Amino acid sequence: MGILDQFSLKGKVIIITGGTGILGESFVKALAEAGAKVAILGRNLEKAIERVQLVESLGREGLAIQADVLKEEQIIRAKEQILEKWGTIDGLVNAAGGNMPNATIGPDKNLFEVAVTDTLAAIELNLNGTIIPTHIFGQVIAEKGKGSIINIASLSSHQAITRVLGYTVAKTGIVGYTKWMATELSLRYGDGVRVNAIAPGVFLTEQNRALVTNPDGSYTERGQKFINNTPFSRLGNPSELEGALVFLLSDAASFVNGEVLYVDGGFTAWTGV
Template sequence: MSILDQFSLKDKVIVVTGGTGILGESFIQAIAQAGGKIAILGRNKDKANERVAMAQRLGAEAIAVITNVMDEQEVIKAKNEILARFGTIDGLVNAAGGNIPGATISMGDNLFESEITDTIKAIELNLYGTIIPTHIFGQVIAEKGKGSIINISSLAASRSITRVLGYTVAKHGVDGYTKWMATELSLRYGDKVRINAIAPGVFLTEQNRTLLTNTDGTFTDRAQKFVNNTPYSRLGEPQELQGTLVYLLSDASAFVNGETIFVDGGFNAWSGV
């Protein structure tokens, strides 16, 4: 197999949760361009159908499956629908997640009087929203003996980032779960079943838009701090995650397992000096 063939996703069936989000859109575009078939999961039917149309314009087969990844029975139903259409599952991208406004603790808030229920919701969405699909779709991958799962981690799992308590706790959990599951899957199902994570830097999405931009579109002080502490001196563009995604889904990363790859313009590497 040539090196170019190793990066191909031709005829691989990839499930993308959170496919109606900004990063999900970029992931779907990349998978389509690499030749994959895509099952797009999300709760917004119109957005999901838009993503299907985009994938089809790029020459890929795609279906929309309206699913709440926090509901185990809905995810099982989605799995059955995907298997009925495509017959198998070769990869999973757990892109569902994001911060919840009520879980953001601003500097002016009393740290100990914040609404803890919203923090718990943020933890559940990002952590359980990764674990549930992995256990359901991952079973198909494991039992066929080959496939790749990608979780979405964060800078918040390696660096202390103020305000986002629930998101931070959840992403630490995602990192730990990725390592644990990578070990268990390989020991039980062999060396062709893999799970890794991508830790994006700061990308402007719908979930963080109010934190990073003012009403006039300029950066907030918080966004400017991210820019100032990134050697690239800018925020990331969603398409800059595509190469890493395809690499981890493809056979090119066959010996990569249990790792978290940062795509952050050097933010995590820099001391600030």
């Protein structure tokens, strides 16, 4: 197999939770362009169908499934649908998650008067929303003895970022969970089963545009802080995550296991001095 062939996902069945989200669109596109058959899971069925149309426009097969990653019975049903259509699962991308507005603790809020339930909800979405799909879809990958699971960590899993307590706790947990599952699955099922994580930096999307930029396009105070602490002196573009995703899912990463790949323009490497 040539080096370029090792990066191909041709014919592989890849599931992406949160495939209806902002970063999910870039992920879905990248998977299809790399040759994968893509199962797109999300709570918005209409959006999932749109993403399938994107996959099909690139000449690949897609499947839209409406499912909530926190509902075990829905994920089990999704697994059955995927196996019925394609007969196997080769990869899983746990992209469902994100920060929740009510769980954001701004400087104007009293830290100890914020509803703890909002923080717990953010933890549940981001952490449990990765654990549940991994334990259900991952069983298929483990029992066949070959496949790759990708979790989504964050800058906040490496160092503290103000305001996002629940998100920080969850993403830190994702790193621990990634290392634990990478170890256990390989010891139990062999060297063909891998678990890794991607930790994105700050990416400019429609979802966070109002948080990091002003209406005139200049950066907000918080946005400028991210810029100032990034050696690249800019925010990321969602397309810049695509290469890392395809690499970790592909045979080119066959000896990469239990790792967290930061895609952040050097943010976590720099002390600011």
